[in-house]
Amino acid sequence: MRRLGIGVVVSVTLGMSLAASRAAAPDVDRVFAKWNSTSTPGCAVGVSVGGKPVVSTAYGMADLEHDVRNTPETVFEAGSVSKQFTAAAVLLLARDGKLSLDDPVRKYIPELPDYPDGPLLVRHMLNHTSGLRDWGSIEAIAGWPRTSRVYTHAHVLEIVSRQRSLNFAPGTQWSYSNTGYNLAAMIVSRVSAMPFAEFTQKRLFAPVGMSHTSWRDDHTRIVKNRAIAYDDEKDGFHTDMPFERVYGNGGLLTTVGDLLKWNENFTSPIVGDAAFVEAEQAPGHFNDGRAHGYALGLMIHTDHGRRIVEHSGSTAGYQAHLVRYPDRHVSVAVLCNVASAAATEYAHRVGEMFVGVAPEPDRRNAAFAAAPEALDRIAGVYRDTRTGMTVTITHEKDALRIARGPAFVPTSATRFVSDGGDVFEIADRHARMTDSYGTATTYERVDTPKPTMEQLRELTGTYSSDEAETSLTIALEGDRLVARRRPDTVLALTPVYTDAFRAPQLGLVIFRRNGAGRVAELSVVQDRVWDLRFRRESGQTSSQ
Numbered sequence: 129m130r131r132l133g134i135g136v137v138v139s140v141t142l143g144m145s146l147a148a149s150r151a152a153a154p155d156v157d158r159v160f161a162k163w164n165s166t167s168t169p170g171c172a173v174g175v176s177v178g179g180k181p182v183v184s185t186a187y188g189m190a191d192l193e194h195d196v197r198n199t200p201e202t203v204f205e206a207g208s209v210s211k212q213f214t215a216a217a218v219l220l221l222a223r224d225g226k227l228s229l230d231d232p233v234r235k236y237i238p239e240l241p242d243y244p245d246g247p248l249l250v251r252h253m254l255n256h257t258s259g260l261r262d263w264g265s266i267e268a269i270a271g272w273p274r275t276s277r278v279y280t281h282a283h284v285l286e287i288v289s290r291q292r293s294l295n296f297a298p299g300t301q302w303s304y305s306n307t308g309y310n311l312a313a314m315i316v317s318r319v320s321a322m323p324f325a326e327f328t329q330k331r332l333f334a335p336v337g338m339s340h341t342s343w344r345d346d347h348t349r350i351v352k353n354r355a356i357a358y359d360d361e362k363d364g365f366h367t368d369m370p371f372e373r374v375y376g377n378g379g380l381l382t383t384v385g386d387l388l389k390w391n392e393n394f395t396s397p398i399v400g401d402a403a404f405v406e407a408e409q410a411p412g413h414f415n416d417g418r419a420h421g422y423a424l425g426l427m428i429h430t431d432h433g434r435r436i437v438e439h440s441g442s443t444a445g446y447q448a449h450l451v452r453y454p455d456r457h458v459s460v461a462v463l464c465n466v467a468s469a470a471a472t473e474y475a476h477r478v479g480e481m482f483v484g485v486a487p488e489p490d491r492r493n494a495a496f497a498a499a500p501e502a503l504d505r506i507a508g509v510y511r512d513t514r515t516g517m518t519v520t521i522t523h524e525k526d527a528l529r530i531a532r533g534p535a536f537v538p539t540s541a542t543r544f545v546s547d548g549g550d551v552f553e554i555a556d557r558h559a560r561m562t563d564s565y566g567t568a569t570t571y572e573r574v575d576t577p578k579p580t581m582e583q584l585r586e587l588t589g590t591y592s593s594d595e596a597e598t599s600l601t602i603a604l605e606g607d608r609l610v611a612r613r614r615p616d617t618v619l620a621l622t623p624v625y626t627d628a629f630r631a632p633q634l635g636l637v638i639f640r641r642n643g644a645g646r647v648a649e650l651s652v653v654q655d656r657v658w659d660l661r662f663r664r665e666s667g668q669t670s671s672q
Contacts (some may be wrong), residue, residue, distance in 0.1 A: 207441020313376025
């Protein structure tokens with residue numbers, strides 16, 4: 129062993145040569161150079177090759193107030209990396225014959241509404257094809273985002289039971305939802321007749337040897353060697369801890385070493401067997417048979433012929449990523465205790481040191497050169513015809529970029545493709561995006577309006593939602609439209625397209641008209657809540 133900087137230990141085993149390990153160590157240090165300090169939070173990283181740990185390093189501080197350094201044994205929160213463990217617990221119960229992934233969820237959670245779009249199955253929740261609204265997004269709309277209240281699973285269940293509709297019919301679309309994984313943890317407890325934390329400790333963590341792993345089922349519990357999480361603000365670092373008793377979707381407290389042990393279970397199963405690990409990694413399917421890239425708590429994809437199994441995580445000030453390259457028998461775990469850390473980027477950069485850099489895409493088949501002015505004409509704001517959400521398309525060099533996604537290069541005057549195989553086609557003011565799994569989304573171009581004062585005044589009034597248990601008062605303040613929410617929040621509404629406005633903390637606000645053309649409702653639309661309705665209770669609030 130040798131020391132490298134602050135809290136850095138590189139272990140060399142039979143999985144990698146001494147020379148190769150020493151050559152890689154400085155490169156790993158460079159990835160985390162920003163956090164190699166006694167005045168910042170930081171990260172821990174672990175790498176295993178051939179099932180043996182070859183790198184175990186840490187950077188920065190676990191506790192800035194008490195001058196405690198991060199080490200490879202520091203306990204971090206893993207965010208949504210946790211989901212694969214919840215899915216594994218459900219899968220174990222299925223192997224025990226206690227349930228089926230194709231059982232209706234209401235068989236175990238009868239508190240859920242009997243949605244007319246059903247049936248809602250356990251598998252749908254684990255694949256993120258349930259259509260369940262994300263409960264945290266609902267509460268953020270109501271003014272109480274996660275970490276602002278001590279939520280429990282009882283709260284989650286009560287919030288979900290109020291939702292009268294889903295984002296979409298189960299199995300027909302894909303939308304990331306923490307709700308499904310909270311309900312899955314509840315199912316494990318109800319079916320096994322033991323607390324979720326106890327079941328996973330007995331059936332998952334202990335057998336694999338994950339001796340530093342537990343759940344944040346009680347945020348007040350003392351956890352030895354736990355790193356405090358931070359936000360990087362203008363005036364310095366501020367603590368940002370997840371003070372809630374909600375888990376299964378996240379909440380796993382663990383170390384990089386324990387995560388590497390878990391990844392090895394997919395190659396040499398201790399928990400389950402070959403069929404078990406194959407089932408957890410099997411890509412999900414839509415109702416029409418099309419596959420998508422999300423398995424049971426794991427993202428499965430191929431990058432230039434190289435198979436990758438991974439998941440990221442983010443909760444409060446914690447950032448995490450766990451990736452495995454099964455063809456090379458390489459795993460990388462990154463855990464950080466600062467919200468501005470790019471854990472996913474770090475994990476991929478470290479991974480490439482051990483599996484090689486993926487080749488640059490060959491764009492010779494996309495050699496059609498669109499004139500810059502043609503790309504400029506395509507650039508603009510487009511509305512999703514299903515949800516109403518908008519995306520901004522920009523012209524960058526010889527390609528188009530959709531929102532913050534990948535670049536699309538032209539193959540003709542109207543067709544563009546990304547490195548991942550997504551296809552974007554445009555005709556006049558209409559566009560169609562087809563992802564690599566065959567899911568198509570249609571868009572229409574919209575123009576940003578300049579509504580008159582009279583048009584804005586027509587939208588004012590009080591709107592209420594019993595699903596979110598809150599009200600929004602839409603009012604004029606000078607020449608701008610605002611949304612007021614108790615106790616003292618005022619959110620500016622910025623026009624996006626006709627009757628649609630962007631609002632911080634809310635997302636997209638769309639005013640809905642009845643058959644007579646009068647505004648009767650408004651809808652709040654986000655990535656994980658597609659159409660939350662607020663009924664108009666009173667009209668036209670005067671300007672102030």
